[in-house]
Amino acid sequence: MLIKRHPNGLDRPFASEITPREVYEERRQFIARIAAGAAVGSALWEMANREAFAQGAPSGAKLAAKTNAAFSTTEKQTSFRDATNYNNFYEFGLDKSDPAENAHTLRPRPWTVAIEGEVKKPMRLDIDGLLKLAPLEERIYRLRCVEGWSMVIPWVGYSLSNLIKHVEPTGNAKYVEFTTLADRAQMPGLRSGVLDWPYVEGLRIDEAMHPLALLTVGMYGQVLPNQNGAPVRVVVPWKYGFKSPKSIVRIRFTRDQPKTAWNVSAPREYGFYSNVNPNVDHPRWSQATERRIGEDGFFKRKRDTLMFNGYNEVAPLYAGMDLKRFF
Numbered sequence: 331m332l333i334k335r336h337p338n339g340l341d342r343p344f345a346s347e348i349t350p351r352e353v354y355e356e357r358r359q360f361i362a363r364i365a366a367g368a369a370v371g372s373a374l375w376e377m378a379n380r381e382a383f384a385q386g387a388p389s390g391a392k393l394a395a396k397t398n399a400a401f402s403t404t405e406k407q408t409s410f411r412d413a414t415n416y417n418n419f420y421e422f423g424l425d426k427s428d429p430a431e432n433a434h435t436l437r438p439r440p441w442t443v444a445i446e447g448e449v450k451k452p453m454r455l456d457i458d459g460l461l462k463l464a465p466l467e468e469r470i471y472r473l474r475c476v477e478g479w480s481m482v483i484p485w486v487g488y489s490l491s492n493l494i495k496h497v498e499p500t501g502n503a504k505y506v507e508f509t510t511l512a513d514r515a516q517m518p519g520l521r522s523g524v525l526d527w528p529y530v531e532g533l534r535i536d537e538a539m540h541p542l543a544l545l546t547v548g549m550y551g552q553v554l555p556n557q558n559g560a561p562v563r564v565v566v567p568w569k570y571g572f573k574s575p576k577s578i579v580r581i582r583f584t585r586d587q588p589k590t591a592w593n594v595s596a597p598r599e600y601g602f603y604s605n606v607n608p609n610v611d612h613p614r615w616s617q618a619t620e621r622r623i624g625e626d627g628f629f630k631r632k633r634d635t636l637m638f639n640g641y642n643e644v645a646p647l648y649a650g651m652d653l654k655r656f657f
């Protein structure tokens with residue numbers, strides 16, 4: 331990416347001044363208590379979740395979801411404040427603080443996602459249609475940006491595989507391409523030529539089918555804030571952050587490997603796969619370590635970056651591939 335220096339030193343994370351963790355924990359307990367009332371449980375949740383998306387408020391509406399512990403890290407979570415004020419969303423500007431400042435012009439409702447290409451059931455789904463496909467879960471994932479920082483975020487969504495199965499890919503579907511919104515009226519960053527808009531990302535279909543790949547509609551128990559990719563994005567935790575496209579409007583199944591925005595803009599720097607890999611340096615910097623946002627401070631050592639961002643269960647997807655060549 332274009333690593334830009336923040337005026338007050340560094341491409342630096344916010345010191346996490348206030349930790350809304352207590353607040354968040356309280357809400358979690360509240361949600362857990364609701365969950366305990368199982369009989370009423372899921373139907374009510376579903377209604378409440380639909381409601382959350384129907385509301386006019388751009389963000390902040392609560393979204394209920396049980397934590398999927400098997401898929402979640404127990405590491406300390408990044409504060410909500412950091413996760414929503416230190417962002418990459420170039421459609422709203424290049425500085426980390428730009429999306430928080432500018433993304434209020436995004437209109438995340440109503441919204442439809444077109445599903446096309448090599449599928450037996452092409453369709454257009456609105457958010458309500460997406461919510462019907464599978465129950466929402468909370469998944470606490472590490473997100474590691476190619477720039478060398480990471481966060482731990484409680485996402486809300488469900489495995490992308492639910493949607494893929496629903497549209498029944500044909501035998502020719504080898505890849506999945508995600509196209510995100512590009513509307514100059516809503517996105518001031520499109521005036522910059524830094525990328526060929528729209529932002530496009532892609533996965534091999536078996537990567538997209540891996541249960542860790544998350545179709546995401548919320549975080550921290552609420553609908554996605556605009557700056558984090560409202561109303562729907564994908565989170566692929568074993569890949570660099572840019573493989574997690576925000577504000578998706580089209581999902582296309584293809585025979586050929588999609589042309590992805592970062593690969594087109596700088597093919598030597600960003601490959602199609604972009605698995606988190608401490609052994610493959612970015613041409614302009616090492617990828618061996620990372621800074622955890624919020625763990626700021628002079629004496630704080632960087633963390634070692636882990637292969638596949640620590641999600642070793644995806645390793646079989648790449649058996650026999652030279653990951654230096656297919657970076």
Ligand SMILES: Nc1nc2c(c(=O)[nH]1)N[C@H]1C(S)=C(S)[C@@H](COP(=O)(O)O)O[C@H]1N2
Nearest residue numbers: 417418419420475510529571572574575576
């Ligand atoms: N449409 C779109 N999606 C995007 C980006 C972007 O600029 N535009 N940036 C990517 C990058 S580089 C990262 S690191 C993550 C950041 O997600 P977050 O801001 O929610 O932490 O979003 C990814 N998805």
Ligand SMILES: [Mo]
Nearest residue numbers: 475476571572
């Ligand atoms: Mo990134």
